[in-house]
Amino acid sequence: MRDERNYSLLAHNTFGIDTCCQRFLEYSNKEECKAVASMLRDEQLPFLIIGAGSNLLLTQDYPGIVVHSAIKGITLYDSPLTSHYSLLTCGSGENWDDVVAWTVGLGFGDLVNLSLIPGDVGASAVQNIGAYGAEVCQFIREIKAIEIATGNEVVITCEECHYDYRESRFKHEWKNRYLITHVTYELHRDSKLNIAYGNIRTELDRQGIDAPTPQQLRDTIIGIRRAKLPEPSELGNAGSFFMNPIVSKEKYEELAAQYAQMPHYTITRSKEEGERSLELEKIPAGWLIDQCGWKGRDMGRAGVHDKQALVLVNRGGATGKDIVALCRAIQEDVRKTFGIELTPEVNIV
Numbered sequence: 001m002r003d004e005r006n007y008s009l010l011a012h013n014t015f016g017i018d019t020c021c022q023r024f025l026e027y028s029n030k031e032e033c034k035a036v037a038s039m040l041r042d043e044q045l046p047f048l049i050i051g052a053g054s055n056l057l058l059t060q061d062y063p064g065i066v067v068h069s070a071i072k073g074i075t076l077y078d079s080p081l082t083s084h085y086s087l088l089t090c091g092s093g094e095n096w097d098d099v100v101a102w103t104v105g106l107g108f109g110d111l112v113n114l115s116l117i118p119g120d121v122g123a124s125a126v127q128n129i130g131a132y133g134a135e136v137c138q139f140i141r142e143i144k145a146i147e148i149a150t151g152n153e154v155v156i157t158c159e160e161c162h163y164d165y166r167e168s169r170f171k172h173e174w175k176n177r178y179l180i181t182h183v184t185y186e187l188h189r190d191s192k193l194n195i196a197y198g199n200i201r202t203e204l205d206r207q208g209i210d211a212p213t214p215q216q217l218r219d220t221i222i223g224i225r226r227a228k229l230p231e232p233s234e235l236g237n238a239g240s241f242f243m244n245p246i247v248s249k250e251k252y253e254e255l256a257a258q259y260a261q262m263p264h265y266t267i268t269r270s271k272e273e274g275e276r277s278l279e280l281e282k283i284p285a286g287w288l289i290d291q292c293g294w295k296g297r298d299m300g301r302a303g304v305h306d307k308q309a310l311v312l313v314n315r316g317g318a319t320g321k322d323i324v325a326l327c328r329a330i331q332e333d334v335r336k337t338f339g340i341e342l343t344p345e346v347n348i349v
Contacts, residue, residue: 001035002026002070009066013053014118016236017320021048021062028070028093030146030153033179036067037148047176048349051123052095055238057348059320069093069122071181074102085188087141092122092180096129100218108187109214110139113194115221118232118239122180126170128163132221133197137163139185145178154178165282166243166345193217199224228308236314237305241327242285242342252281255338263287285334285342286310292333302326324348 007024010016022045027033040047046064050056071091079087086108090099096119100111113134119127124136125143140158147154156178161168170178193212195201203220204212212220230237246267247255256262265282289295289309296306301318302325305311312323331342 001028001032007066009053009058009062012050012066012068013056013058014232014236014238015057015318015320015323016232016314017058017318019058019061019320021064021066023065024068025065026068026070027179028072030071030181033069033071033146033181034151037146037151037179040065040067040148041151049176049179051120051126052118054118054232055123055127055346057238057320057323057346059324059348062349067179069120069180073182074099076106076187079186084190085186087184088187089182089184090121091182092120094121095119096121096124103187104214104218107214108189108191109193109217110187110191111136111185112214112218113197113221115218116225121183125161125180125183126168128161128166128168130166131225132200133194135163135165136185137161137168139187141184141186143180143184144182145180147178148176165246228305229311230305230307230313235305236318237311238346240285240310241312241344241346242289242310242330243345244282244285245288245340245342246280246282247340249279249281251339252283255283259291283340284310288334288338288340288342289330292330292337294330294333299326299329304330320348 004024006020008018008020010018025036025039027036043065047067048062049067069092071093073091074094075089077087079085097116099121100115103111113132114129114136117129117131125140129136137158143156145154145156195204195217200220203224209216229239252264263284267280267282269278269280286309294304295309297304298315300322301315302322303313303315305313312326327344334340334342
């Protein structure tokens with residue numbers, strides 16, 4: 001177990017913000033995780049649980065304890081309930097994209113649309129990561145964790161997490177309640193690949209691929225993402241900074257009357273039995289930001305990426321407060337222009 005004082009967090013956030021924490025604790029197995037939970041109870045200091053720092057914006061030194069999982073291990077086994085799918089249990093400190101690559105190498109296509117999303121396995125379950133028409137909650141079976149207050153081992157089902165778009169109970173009433181040790185996913189042996197979302201089909205057609213293999217689809221998605229998202233090692237960023245706003249059908253139609261080319265994705269949310277389902281519209285936040293003229297613009301040492309307006313970047317030497325100031329300026333412009341409130345996807349600390 002790592003236990004360090006006055007620890008630099010520069011290597012633990014992809015924005016490249018150089019801040020420190022009072023104490024850094026990292027656990028690499030279940031027993032160390034229990035020991036960390038005990039320390040958190042004893043110290044009575046504020047604490048922050050992080051993954052790979054790919055969804056994190058640090059605005060100041062952290063006056064407490066930062067906790068990180070280094071639990072590794074990937075195990076694939078047959079489901080005891082049915083022959084139609086396998087179960088995949090991963091340590092919470094495993095790199096998410098390494099897991100996706102591993103499953104694709106075995107011929108599974110379930111997780112392929114989530115390729116190249118940065119971060120750790122544990123964070124995937126907290127954030128409900130998603131991309132190209134898929135969300136990780138579609139595949140989560142259960143989560144194993146240590147309850148900080150008691151040190152007890154718990155098993156949490158997917159249903160108990162109340163997943164929604166980039167949401168889970170871990171981000172709200174369960175915040176700082178658990179230290180995740182493992183996540184188990186269901187992989188279906190006969191899963192159909194999802195190639196209809198965004199520009200995946202267009203790119204496959206360009207390559208002359210009609211029925212892609214999981215590896216071909218992964219390569220295509222990686223190519224699309226790399227073309228529009230900068231490498232954090234070259235330009236500090238946390239990927240998509242804002243969530244795509246979801247608006248009512250009426251609000252979308254009002255805007256569509258003014259902006260005929262406004263992209264949108266219809267989503268359906270189920271209501272109680274006997275009630276009609278609710279149709280809503282998801283509007284790409286990057287498009288809204290671009291329409292307000294922010295793509296490629298800088299504000300001091302912080303800026304908006306010139307290939308994807310959804311990505312805020314550290315041009316070099318920016319502080320977390322610089323990024324926050326840019327975020328607020330963009331939010332204000334989108335609010336004035338479209339009457340839509342953009343919500344950061346990034347955890348601002």
